Amino acid sequence: MSLLAIIGEALRALRLNRLRTGLTMLGMIIGVAAVVLMLAIGQGAQTMVNQAISSMGSNLLIVVPGATSSGALRSGSGAVQTLTMSDAQAIASLPSVKATAPLITGTAQLNYGANNWSTVVTGVTPDYFEVREWAAESGALFTEADVRSATRIAMLGQLTAKNLFGDEDPTGKMVRIKNSPFLIAGVLAVKGQSLDGRDQDDAVFIPITTGQRQIFGNQFPGTIRFLMAQAESAEMMEEAEAEMNQLLRQRHRVAEGMENDFTVRNMAALTAVATGAAKVMSIMLGAIASVSLLVGGIGIMNIMLVSVTERTREIGIRMAIGANRRAILMQFLLEALVICILGGLAGIAIGIGGAWAVSEAVGMVVVITFGTVVLAFAFASGVGIFFGFYPARKAAALKPVEALRYE
């Protein structure tokens, strides 16, 4: 009997029991839809984490001031600003470090015309934009000369620009930061969310010197909030970390056996943790969804076993008129497979629809890849073959004479 003829027989048999076929298929549909949806959500989360990581810049190390103790007085990390501009310059000259970006930050009110917006003001050097791999979308980045002469010039993040200027082009306009007029040099490209969930486009950047002298004021001139350093390459991250530690201990005159008054954070390690967590979540969601697929598969096996028993006489007749064991096996196996494939296709469609609904309703990022669809389909077919095989083999193993006698 040709495969096509057997498929025809399988479809005919399934059509005869529409309700039963539909209910069995429903188990499959729910299972496959759950797998597709969960994988979409998991991969969406992974994509979001990856975006946040790549928006950070590559091969980043961050140096923050650490805990200090002077006599009996102990201060927590960051309470005392132990890092200086010259620390940043010294680190920049290390062979394993490509560039450094010292930062000072504060919050300030921005005014343009009748609009005002309170946001984070960050004092940086032009190297910051290089380290963060952050380009100007319009206008141009401020320069080293602006830093040297502490010019009142600013780069706006996308969200800040939009809130102050609406559809206007801010480049060349004047904006007031803490009532001091600043020239807008340009608007930065969209950066998106950071790993800690902050919108990085809600920001304004000014030369670090301008910030120190005119905006924030500082009891210790030349100190910085923290600094970012970019290693020459991914392989040199560890080396850069070690060299920076050594250099800063030397510069800060930390005695042998004393704790550092700064901390060097290797962002590669952090991103590894974040991607790892996202991956685990993705796998867990998939695994939970697979359970429903398994339950659907057991449902199919159950129904197929009932069907084989019910149709014992039919099997006997078919054997008497010349069906061999393979034809009987294929007939029942294909019935299970057809349920799974049709259910799988419907499940994929529903899963994609559900993912779309979730992204619309909750604003979650969902990602459906071709791989997900192929995996779900393969999983469905696999379940069909696995759970359909036993009942089919049972049917094929019947003795013709006994099957014919069955009432």
Next chain:
Amino acid sequence: MTPLQNTASGEPLIKVESLCKIYSLDSGAAGNGNGNGNGTVNSQVLFDVSLSIHRGEFVAIMGHSGSGKSTLMNILGCLDTPTSGHYWLDGNDIASLSDDELARVRNRNIGFVFQGFNLLKRMTALDNVATPLLYAGVNRSDSRKRAQALLHQTGLGKFAAYQPNQLSGGQQQRVAISRALVNNPQLILADEPTGNLDTQTSREIMEIFQQLNREHGITIVLVTHEDDIAACTRRLIRLQDGRVVHDAEVPA
């Protein structure tokens, strides 16, 4: 192509030698045989049956219920295997054939007609007749054509699209006969083909069998317990308690 090789025509089509069939039943189940002490009860249905049937014969097998006639038919139809003894169909030792080869023999060499018709439910008469062809690997349109021709031959040309439950018993049996004939078998085995039919319809069905035997030379073995049905055949074998007690030509 048939899986069985045709041998010299002098050789009988069916030859069985000292055929025995013993059913093993679990103890507790009904059995009239001897317990063997191993928790099973053996019940012997056929005792040392030997007979030959030649090409073109029309044979009736008679006997009371429990005489073993159905068991003998199942063995002749390759649906069941004897406990001991030999069965040659067209000179081929059936015991040496695999399951798949037996399926081929049932498909190509033997046509079955049952008392309860045994048509596939919810399938048209046409598809019922065509199914053996599908198992023989014939494509769907060719097999339908052949099935239609056979339905026409048995007088059911107009009923091709009917399902078994829409047909009368006589019509269903004609569909079954068409199905049995669809692969041009050498042998038709009919197990009480008129058992569920009224006298008039029985006569019509027997006429079809006689015509097939006479005009197409098909060998027919028929189980019955009705004397007037057996009278339509040309040779009568009588079984009693699993043994052949009578084997003679039917007087014309």
